[in-house]
Amino acid sequence: MDAWIEFGRGPLFRLAFSLMVLGLLRVGLLSTVGIAEAYRRSPDRILAWPEMARQTLGWLVPVRRLWRTRPLYSATSFLFHAGLLAVPPFLAAHVLSWKRAVGLAWPPIPQRAADWLTVLTIAAGLGLFLGRLLDRRARALSRRQDYLWPLLLVVPFASGYMCSNAAIAPKTYQVLMLLHVYSGNLIMILIPFAKIAHCVLAPLSQLVTGVSWKFVPGAGDRVAATLGYAERPSWVEKSRLDAGPSARQGKGVWIR
Amino acid sequence: MQPLAPEERNRAFTSTKKPEVIQRQRLGVRYHAEDFAVAERPRRFIEAFAAILKHTNYRLALDHYVRVSAKCSRCTVHCQVYAATKDERDIPCYRSELLLWVYRRHFTLAGILRARVLGEPGLSDERVQEMADAFYNCTACRRCYLQCPMGIDHGLLTHLGRYILSEIGIAPRALVVSTREQLTGASGNTSAIPVPALLDGLEFLSEEMQEEKGIEIPFPMDQEGAEYLFLPAVSDFIMEADTLMGNAAVFRATGDSWTIGTKYYDGINYGLFYSDHVLEHVLQKVQAEAQRLKVRKILIGECGHASRAAKYFYPTYCGGRDALPVVNFIEYTHRVWKEGRLKLAPEVITGRVTYHDPCNIARPGWIVEQPRELLKAFCGDYVEMTPNRRENICCGGGGGTVSIDEILSFRTLVGGRQKADQIRATGAKYCVAPCANCKKQLRELAEEHQIDCQIVGLHDLLYKAIVFQ
Numbered sequence: 261m262d263a264w265i266e267f268g269r270g271p272l273f274r275l276a277f278s279l280m281v282l283g284l285l286r287v288g289l290l291s292t293v294g295i296a297e298a299y300r301r302s303p304d305r306i307l308a309w310p311e312m313a314r315q316t317l318g319w320l321v322p323v324r325r326l327w328r329t330r331p332l333y334s335a336t337s338f339l340f341h342a343g344l345l346a347v348p349p350f351l352a353a354h355v356l357s358w359k360r361a362v363g364l365a366w367p368p369i370p371q372r373a374a375d376w377l378t379v380l381t382i383a384a385g386l387g388l389f390l391g392r393l394l395d396r397r398a399r400a401l402s403r404r405q406d407y408l409w410p411l412l413l414v415v416p417f418a419s420g421y422m423c424s425n426a427a428i429a430p431k432t433y434q435v436l437m438l439l440h441v442y443s444g445n446l447i448m449i450l451i452p453f454a455k456i457a458h459c460v461l462a463p464l465s466q467l468v469t470g471v472s473w474k475f476v477p478g479a480g481d482r483v484a485a486t487l488g489y490a491e492r493p494s495w496v497e498k499s500r501l502d503a504g505p506s507a508r509q510g511k512g513v514w515i516r
Numbered sequence: 517m518q519p520l521a522p523e524e525r526n527r528a529f530t531s532t533k534k535p536e537v538i539q540r541q542r543l544g545v546r547y548h549a550e551d552f553a554v555a556e557r558p559r560r561f562i563e564a565f566a567a568i569l570k571h572t573n574y575r576l577a578l579d580h581y582v583r584v585s586a587k588c589s590r591c592t593v594h595c596q597v598y599a600a601t602k603d604e605r606d607i608p609c610y611r612s613e614l615l616l617w618v619y620r621r622h623f624t625l626a627g628i629l630r631a632r633v634l635g636e637p638g639l640s641d642e643r644v645q646e647m648a649d650a651f652y653n654c655t656a657c658r659r660c661y662l663q664c665p666m667g668i669d670h671g672l673l674t675h676l677g678r679y680i681l682s683e684i685g686i687a688p689r690a691l692v693v694s695t696r697e698q699l700t701g702a703s704g705n706t707s708a709i710p711v712p713a714l715l716d717g718l719e720f721l722s723e724e725m726q727e728e729k730g731i732e733i734p735f736p737m738d739q740e741g742a743e744y745l746f747l748p749a750v751s752d753f754i755m756e757a758d759t760l761m762g763n764a765a766v767f768r769a770t771g772d773s774w775t776i777g778t779k780y781y782d783g784i785n786y787g788l789f790y791s792d793h794v795l796e797h798v799l800q801k802v803q804a805e806a807q808r809l810k811v812r813k814i815l816i817g818e819c820g821h822a823s824r825a826a827k828y829f830y831p832t833y834c835g836g837r838d839a840l841p842v843v844n845f846i847e848y849t850h851r852v853w854k855e856g857r858l859k860l861a862p863e864v865i866t867g868r869v870t871y872h873d874p875c876n877i878a879r880p881g882w883i884v885e886q887p888r889e890l891l892k893a894f895c896g897d898y899v900e901m902t903p904n905r906r907e908n909i910c911c912g913g914g915g916g917t918v919s920i921d922e923i924l925s926f927r928t929l930v931g932g933r934q935k936a937d938q939i940r941a942t943g944a945k946y947c948v949a950p951c952a953n954c955k956k957q958l959r960e961l962a963e964e965h966q967i968d969c970q971i972v973g974l975h976d977l978l979y980k981a982i983v984f985q
Contacts, residue, residue, distance in 0.1 A: 287583055294576035301573060303836030304829075311881060319665050329593040329663065337588070400604030401587040401613070458584040458666055465584060465667025472577035472672055477833050479571040480793025486567040487683060493793060494550075494682050495696045 261434045268441035269357070276445040283452025288460045295464065295471050302474035312466040320463060336387045343381025344413065347374055348444075353424065378421045385414035405454055415443040517937050520600055520929065528929040532922050542641075543686065545648045547920045550692050552685020558639040562622050564683035569623065572792065574676050578619045581673070584666045585609070585616065591660035591670065596909050597653055600933040608660040608670040611650045614643065615677045648686045651677040652923070655931055656789065656915030657875040662907060674915065678790040688920045691786045695794050698782060704801070705750040705782035714781065717753055718760075725761055731984055733761075733768040739775035741810050744843070746776050747783035747802065747826070748817025749952035756952065759818055762975025765982050766849050770857045774815065780805035783822035784952075788829070788876075789916030795825060796833045802826065803834040814842045818973045820874030820951035821916075827882070844877060846950055846974060850886035853893070859983040863896040867945030869977070870899050872935075872958065873908035874951035881906050887950060887974050894981035901938045909934050911949070913957025927957060928964035936965040950974040 299305070318325055326334040348354060352368035359365040369377075389410040392398045419440040423433055451457060484493050520528070531538070531546045538544055542554045553560075569575045591608040592598055598606040605611070618639055620627040630636065651674050658671035681687060694706035703710050718735040725733040736742065752759055767774050780801050787795025806814060814830065816823045823844045831839040852858045869891060877883040884905045892898050903909065912932025917923060928936075935958070939947050947962075947969050949955050958971040 291576070291580050291583075294579065298573040298576045302832055304832040305837060306831060308880065315667065319667070322665070330590065395589065397592045397604065397607060398587070398589040400607060401589055401609050403587065406587050455584065455586050458586060461580060461584045462666055465580065468577055468580045469661075469667055469669040469672060472573055472669070473828065474573065475792055475795070475829065475832050476572050477796065479568075480791070480796050482571040483564075483567045483683065484793060486570065487564060493797075494685075494687065494791060495692055495699050495794060 261438060265434065265437050265441055268438070268445060272445050273441070276448040280448040280451050284457065284460045287452055287457050288464070291461055291464045291468060295467055298471045298474065301476045302471075303477060304474050307467075307470050307474075312470050315466045316463055333391060336384045336391065339380050340384035340388055340410070340413075343377050343384065343417070347377055347381065347417070350374070351420075375421070375425065378417050382414050382417050382421070385410045385417070409454065409456065412443065412447060416440050416447065419443070517599065517934055519602070520933070524929045525601070528926045530925075543645060543648060545645070545652070545686075546926065547652060547922045548689040549648070549686050550689055557641055557644050557684060560684045561644055561680060562618070562639060564680050565618065565623070568676070568680060568683070575623075577669070577672060577676075578616065578623075581612070581666075581668050582616050582620055582624070585613075585668060586666055588665065590663045590665065594659045594663040596657075596659070596912065596934045597655065597931055600930040605646075605650060606653055608654070609668070611654060612668065612670045612673040614647050614650055615673050615680075618643070644681075644686070647677055648681055651681065652688065652915075652917060652920070653926075654915060655875075655910045655912060655917055657910035658879050659875070659907065659910065661879075675789075679792055682791045687790050688916070690919045690921065691790055691916050694784075694919065695786050695791075695798075698784070698786075699794070699797055699801075704780060706784045706786070707750045707754065707782075709750060709753055711778050714753055714776075714778070717757075718776075721757055721761055721764070724757075725765065729765070729984065731768070733764050735760075735764055736773070736775045738778050738809065739773065742773040742775035743811065744772065744774040744813050744815040744848075745802075745806050745809060745811040746774050746815045746817065747781065747822065748845075749784050749819035749822050750782035751784070751952055752817055752819075753781075756818075756955070756973060756976075758976035758979065759973035760975075762973070762977075762979035762982075763817060763845060765979050766845075766852070766858060766975065769859070769982055769984055770852045772852070775809060775811065777805040777809050779808060783816050783819055783826070785822060785825035786916055786919075788821050788825040795829055799826070799830055799833045802830065806840055812840065814840050815845060815848060816842065817845050818950040818952065818975060820876035821914075821953060823883075824876035824880075828880075844883055846877075846883055846887050846890070849975070849978065850890055853890060859985065860890070860894045860978070860981040861983050862894060864981040865895040865946070865977055866897065868897040868899060868943060869895040869946045869948060870901055870939065870942040870944035871904075872901065872911065872939075872947055872949040872954060873905060874949065874954050875908065875910050875914050876951070878906055878908050887948070890974065890978065891948060894978065899942050899944060901942055909938060911935050911954040911957045912961065913953055916953075918953045918957045924960060928961050932957060932961040936961050936967060939969055940965070940967050944969055946970050946972050946977065948972055948974050948977065 322338065326338060346369060350369045351374050352371055355365055355368040389407065392402055392407060419436045422428065423436050423440060484490055531544060533548060537548065541549050541551065543549055587609060589609065595606065595608050621631060621638060654674045656671045656674050658669065661669045661671060697703060697708050698706045701708060722734055785795060785798040787798050802814065814826055816826050827842045830842050849858065853860065871887060871891060912927050912935055917927060947958060949958050949971055950973050955971050955973065962969055962971060
């Protein structure tokens with residue numbers, strides 16, 4: 261079993277971590293390139309930069325706005341995010357692993373703080389799962405991944421906590437460590453393909469929305485022409501019904 | 517807020533369409549749609565969607581939103597429609613997902629492959645019907661946007677959803693018929709007001725003002741080289757005489773040059789509500805008139821959507837950075853008052869006054885404090901509604917729904933339910949709503965909920981306070 265753990269901590273970790281970084285780079289770049297393209301296509305370059313910056317920063321550091329509506333849910337979610345961002349990269353044991361592997365190190369968070377934060381993150385994760393399950397509104401919106409993510413994210417936290425804190429038999433330790441390492445790797449591989457990609461995409465959202473409201477001149481005419489209705493825009497006197505499909509002269513539509 | 521009683525729910529959601537119309541259109545939505553071909557709707561929806569994606573910027577937002585959407589349900593607290601119905605289908609994120617689903621399923625590689633492997637069915641007629649219903653339950657007020665940690669603009673998706681639907685003929689008849697008159701009709705405006713009627717009406721208003729104020733207050737017509745081309749919501753010319761008198765009086769007091777063009781005098785642009793194609797063609801009419809009269813600025817009257825359509829899309833379609841500046845009348849009045857060129861007598865209005873922020877001008881933070889400063893200058897008892905300013909609650913008639921008479925009960929019982937409570941709580945005698953759509957909706961709302969409050973425009977009251985030197 262030790263060999264499996266070593267494989268998970270070594271080659272598999274390197275693969276999973278690279279996939280996560282490359283995958284996130286990809287989606288981040290796609291949105292960035294999309295923003296640039298859309299911006300270029302519209303002659304209207306007037307964007308509310310300060311407003312977009314304020315909105316973006318306001319959600320990145322949601323100290324003020326989060327509590328005004330649904331405070332309990334907001335607090336839970338905030339705590340969960342804080343734990344996810346702070347513990348994995350700054351846990352002393354993880355920092356040490358990095359130092360051994362690549363020779364780079366950064367100041368870790370104190371062990372007691374990490375322990376508390378881990379417990380709170382686990383509680384918050386379970387809280388979010390239950391909240392989603394029990395709230396009618398959230399249930400109406402939820403897909404499978406929305407239920408699974410909080411649970412999946414809690415697994416490496418819980419197993420890691422037990423490994424470093426509980427007095428457990430060596431055999432159990434091995435099993436838990438295996439779970440810890442492999443669930444962590446799985447999460448990293450999945451992140452770019454799931455909603456967790458918002459960790460790099462959310463800061464771009466205001467810009468995406470701002471640019472998306474910048475329309476392309478002539479697009480309406482071109483859409484009508486593509487659909488074969490160049491001479492019969494949607495407001496013409498005689499309805500398209502009378503003309504029938506035979507009146508359309510457009511070519512086949514290209515679907516990507 | 518009182519929960520929706522079963523009887524009210526029934527009244528709000530019952531279709532007033534005749535059975536034969538539903539049969540013919542094969543569409544059970546509560547508003548009348550245009551009579552378009554009804555065959556193969558799902559296929560045509562996807563074709564229209566593809567064509568729009570090909571020629572516009574929407575793919576960026578869809579791609580991004582599909583990836584970030586976390587389904588956190590925070591938007592539920594900010595939607596006045598959901599607050600009234602408590603129906604999950606009215607949650608902004610739920611509605612947006614209807615369109616995002618189509619995008620994911622038919623326009624992303626992952627979605628197409630997934631469907632192949634799992635044998636998922638594609639877009640169906642039922643889903644098209646659901647979207648047609650959902651996108652016109654939304655008032656496109658964009659309040660939920662402020663609550664979305666992921667920055668998803670559900671208003672943008674409502675706009676896109678309606679645009680695609682309109683290309684396959686699913687658009688409220690009320691909007692299409694008005695647009696048809698505006699773009700191809702003889703009158704060239706949404707209310708079909710011919711020029712002689714316009715001139716008659718304005719002459720009558722001038723006489724009225726002469727009697728009241730004792731001075732001549734003209735409406736300059738076709739003045740070449742004027743500074744401002746004035747475009748109110750055209751319905752103001754027949755419905756909101758007081759607002760127009762206030763507008764003219766402000767110019768009389770400042771002496772700035774302005775004009776109304778007889779070739780085109782309609783600020784309304786329903787394109788903002790349902791079609792980019794319409795949006796562009798209407799703004800081109802504005803540009804043609806501005807060029808004909810060689811004006812230097814476009815001045816939009818008290819109308820939220822007309823102001824937003826012109827302010828944010830005139831540069832897009834009519835010259836980018838070189839486009840003529842667009843000014844809202846409240847902005848103008850506020851500026852000249854600040855400069856000391858307009859004198860207002862204090863405390864002319866003694867009854868309690870409150871202010872309703874029209875979404876289209878308040879949400880972007882564009883016109884928020886200006887009307888408040890003006891009102892406080894001449895009203896003795898000014899109170900705020902809560903919430904207000906950028907976080908205002910929609911009147912319930914936004915997104916063009918106010919023009920759809922078939923859904924009047926829906927607007928007053930559901931869409932405007934929170935607003936009615938808000939207005940009642942202020943105890944105001946006057947509710948100032950500087951927007952043609954908001955005014956119509958709020959009046960219907962006050963009637964339905966028996967609120968003793970007069971709905972007026974800003975310049976209606978301001979007219980009484982102007983001091984002529």
